Amino acid sequence: MGIFDWKHWLIILIVVVLVFGTKRLKTLGSDVGEAIKGFRKAVNTEDGEHKPAPAEPQAGDTLNKPQTLEGQAQKVDAPLRKD
Template sequence: MGIFDWKHWIVILIVVVLVFGTKKLKGLGADVGESIKGFRKAMNDDERPTEEPKASTTPLEQPHTIDAQAHKVEEPARKD
């Protein structure tokens, strides 16, 4: 019997479920799954040769610029 026997893993699993809850663990599992799928897709896309973009016959639009000014906002004094 090592330090991490199957009984220890059961206790750790119960503590994790009690601390985080099943909804949060389900959401975490879904997020990890989506991340792995995205990673695999990116790896497969890198292996394929990229096609050169076709020349467009329509003229490109000029980029738009945003004119804005920054203002300093004074925060009210904190009352402790």
């Protein structure tokens, strides 16, 4: 006999019916069904739509512009002198 025996589920069902009533439970079930259908429809339409292309950077836009350092690295072959 577990914590969720069939007797427990029966008691929970009776309490829910007494608190909410059968008419309200029917409308609640249909409302939840419509909400799930609407959610599925919204998810499917989002997948089918094309994402907008990113905006082209403008001349004064430095956020998207790659930055480089001016100059060139030089190789040093001679060891450092200690004085």
